[in-house]
Amino acid sequence: RRVPPLKIGITCVSSHGGSGVVATELGLELATRGHQIHFITSSPPFRLVGRDADMTNIHFHEVESIHYPLFEHCQPYDLALATRMAEAVEKEGLDILHVHYAIPHSISAYLAKQMIQARRPTVSLPIIITTLHGTDTTLVGIDKSYMPITRFAIEQSDGVTTVSSSLRQSAYENFDIWNTDIEVIHNFVNCDIYSPRLKRSEKEFSQLRSLYADPSEKLVVNVSNFRRIKRVSDVIEVFARVISVLPARLMLIGDGPDRQMSEHLAKELGVFDKVQFIGKQGNITKLLPLADLIILPSEMESFGLSALEAMACSVPAIVTRVGGFPELVKDKINGVICDVGDIEGMTEATVDILGDPENLESLSSNMKTITTRHLAQR
Ligand code: GMT
Numbered sequence: 001r002r003v004p005p006l007k008i009g010i011t012c013v014s015s016h017g018g019s020g021v022v023a024t025e026l027g028l029e030l031a032t033r034g035h036q037i038h039f040i041t042s043s044p045p046f047r048l049v050g051r052d053a054d055m056t057n058i059h060f061h062e063v064e065s066i067h068y069p070l071f072e073h074c075q076p077y078d079l080a081l082a083t084r085m086a087e088a089v090e091k092e093g094l095d096i097l098h099v100h101y102a103i104p105h106s107i108s109a110y111l112a113k114q115m116i117q118a119r120r121p122t123v124s125l126p127i128i129i130t131t132l133h134g135t136d137t138t139l140v141g142i143d144k145s146y147m148p149i150t151r152f153a154i155e156q157s158d159g160v161t162t163v164s165s166s167l168r169q170s171a172y173e174n175f176d177i178w179n180t181d182i183e184v185i186h187n188f189v190n191c192d193i194y195s196p197r198l199k200r201s202e203k204e205f206s207q208l209r210s211l212y213a214d215p216s217e218k219l220v221v222n223v224s225n226f227r228r229i230k231r232v233s234d235v236i237e238v239f240a241r242v243i244s245v246l247p248a249r250l251m252l253i254g255d256g257p258d259r260q261m262s263e264h265l266a267k268e269l270g271v272f273d274k275v276q277f278i279g280k281q282g283n284i285t286k287l288l289p290l291a292d293l294i295i296l297p298s299e300m301e302s303f304g305l306s307a308l309e310a311m312a313c314s315v316p317a318i319v320t321r322v323g324g325f326p327e328l329v330k331d332k333i334n335g336v337i338c339d340v341g342d343i344e345g346m347t348e349a350t351v352d353i354l355g356d357p358e359n360l361e362s363l364s365s366n367m368k369t370i371t372t373r374h375l376a377q378r
Contacts, residue, residue: 003035005034005035005036006030006035006036006095006096007035007036007038007092007093007094007095007096008027008030008035008036008037008038008094008095008096008098009038009039009040009061009085009088009089009092009094009096009097009098009126010023010026010027010037010038010039010040010041010098010099010100011023011039011040011041011081011085011097011098011099011100011105011108011109012024012039012041012045012099012100012101012105013041013100013101014039014041014042014043014044014045014046015042015043015046016046016225016280017225018133018187018303018305018306019100019101019131019133019134020045020046020047020100021047021305022100022131022133022163022187022188022305023045023098023100023131024039024045024046024047024048025047025188025189025190026098027039027045027048027058028048028051028053028058028190029190031054031055031056031057031058032054032057034057035057036057036059036092037057037058037059038059038060038061038088038092038094039058039059039060039061040061040063040081040084040085040088040097041060041061041062041063042062042063042065042077043062044060046282049282050282059092061084061087061088062084063077063080063081063084064080065077065079065080065081066080077104078104078105078107078108078111079108079111081104081105081108082107082108082109082111082112082115083112083115085097085108085109085112086111086112086115086116089112089116089123089125089126090116090120090123093123093124094126095126095127096126096127096128096129097109097112097113097126097127097128097129098129098131099128099129099130099131100131100133101131101132101133101135101136102130102132102136102137102150102153102154103136103146103149103150103153105130106128106130106150106153106154106156106157107149107150107152107153109126109128109130109153109157110128110152110153110156110157113125113126113128127158127159128156128157128158128159129157129158129159129160129161130153130154130157130159130160130161131160131161131162131163131185132154132160132161132162132163132167132171132182132302133163133167133302133303134163134167134300134301134302134303134323135302136150137150137162137167137170137171137174137175137302138167138170138174138300138302138323139300142174142175147174147175150175151175151176151177154171154175154177154180155177155180159181159183160180160181160182160183161182161183161184161185162182162183162184162185162302163184163185163186163187163302163303163324164184164186164187164302164303164323164324164327165184165324165327166302166323166324166326166327167184167302167303167323167324168182168184170302186303186324186327186328187303187305187308188308189305189308189309189312191312193285194285194288194309194312194313195289195312195313196289196313196314205289205290208286208290209290212249212251212276212290213248213249213251213290214247214249216247217247217248217249218246218247218248218249218292218293218354219248219249219251219290219291219292219293220235220239220242220248220249220250220251220291220292220293220294220295220350220354221250221251221252221253221287221288221290221291221293221294221295221310221315222235222250222251222252222253222254222294222295222296223253223254223284223288223294223296223306223309223310224252224253224254224256224296224298224306225254225255225256226254226255226256226257226258226259226262227256227257227258228257228258228299229298229299229300230256230258230296230297230298230299231297231298231299231340231341232252232258232259232262233258233261233262233265234295234297234341234343234346235250235252235295235297236250236262236265236266236269236271236275237265237269237343238295238297238343238346238347238350239271239274239275239295240266240269240270240271241343241347242347242350242351242354243271243274245351245355246351246354246355248274248354249274249275249276250271250274250275250276251276251278251287251290251291252275252276252277252278253278253279253280253281253284253287254279254280254281255279255280259277262277263277284309285309285313288309288310288313288315289313289314289315291310291313291315292315292353292354292360293315293316293317293318293350293353293354293360294306294307294310294315294316294317294318295317295318295346295350296317296318296319296320296325297318297319297320297338297340297341297346298319298320298322298323298325298340299320299322299340300322300323301319301320301322301323301324301325302323302324303323303324303327303328304319304323304324304325304328307319307325307328307329307335308328311328311329311334311335314364314365315364316334316335316336316353316360316363316364317329317334317335317336318335318336318337318338318346318349318350318353319335319336319337319338320337320338320339320340321337321338321339321340322340325337330366333363333366334363334366335363336349336352336353
């Protein structure tokens with residue numbers, strides 16, 4: 001069904017995180033289909049910066065919040081956002097405000113709508129779509145200081161989506177909103193940019209890979225924001241056991257609060273020279289295809305976008321039995337699912353995959369078919 005061109009405001013966390021990635025990719029895809037996309041964010045979304053894509057239908061509205069000494073501990077960004085949203089709706093005639101994260105984005109959208117209704121009753125009101133990504137529902141949103149307002153924002157939205165069935169269930173349970181219609185729309189990746197050995201010759205591929213591992217070594221990867229919940233230390237523990245069995249290197253992409261502790265652990269376990277902490281990277285689509293395996297041992301993951309990104313590059317994933325992971329990874333078919341903290345289980349799975357070329361090949365090819373099917377259904 002062809003949808004007439006719409007004017008869509010998109011708000012997301014622009015500095016980091018899978019939710020911003022999904023929001024950006026959605027905006028880009030909608031723009032290529034002729035819709036006018038208006039990002040209303042504090043800065044241009046990080047995946048948009050330097051992206052070689054057609055920006056014809058993409059617009060950006062920067063949310064500037066003042067830094068006033070009186071608000072030393074609480075710059076009221078959500079109010080500045082509501083103001084900018086209302087302006088964008090009035091000026092551009094936006095049909096939809098699609099917000100990623102209930103807190104604070106959904107609340108700002110609600111306020112914007114109220115402002116327009118009160119001041120400009122002739123302006124048609126936008127539809128508010130809220131996409132829940134996880135932390136807003138499973139952690140911050142259920143903190144008692146935010147719970148009632150988050151529930152209110154979800155209930156006031158015209159449409160609510162979650163990135164996995166597991167997250168929908170948590171939203172129903174945590175907020176007791178059983179009468180709210182929540183649609184599950186799984187995260188997705190753009191297979192034109194996430195693909196095995198992306199448009200690169202064997203020579204170019206080997207050259208790039210040699211920066212991170214020797215040809216005789218397997219390359220294991222983890223992508224995270226180094227928050228405690230990501231359990232990067234488990235990856236290092238597993239890796240330290242694995243290299244006593246087979247030659248390998250570990251590439252840790254990302255940065256955050258646990259990075260120092262992780263570096264310390266790698267030193268303590270005597271594997272620091274085999275672990276590369278490469279920080280935040282803009283060229284993740286080039287790095288992921290270099291890996292043989294991704295390990296994501298998170299304590300919670302409403303979806304686990306990094307697993308899907310790696311899988312789209314034919315890299316099998318070892319993940320934990322939490323949140324949305326089991327909706328993406330099929331145990332022993334396109335990856336392996338272990339319990340949280342099961343270092344021995346993850347080590348065994350890693351050795352089984354990396355030490356057996358046939359197993360690795362079979363997981364990779366199964367995964368490609370399943371992932372492609374999963375994406376094509378969207
Ligand atoms: O996991 C984070 O710390 C970042 C957060 C975000 O804002 O991107 O991730 C959440 O949303 C992603 C995109 O939908 C999901 O892939 C992640 O699983 C989810 N994180 C958690 O549920 C902890």
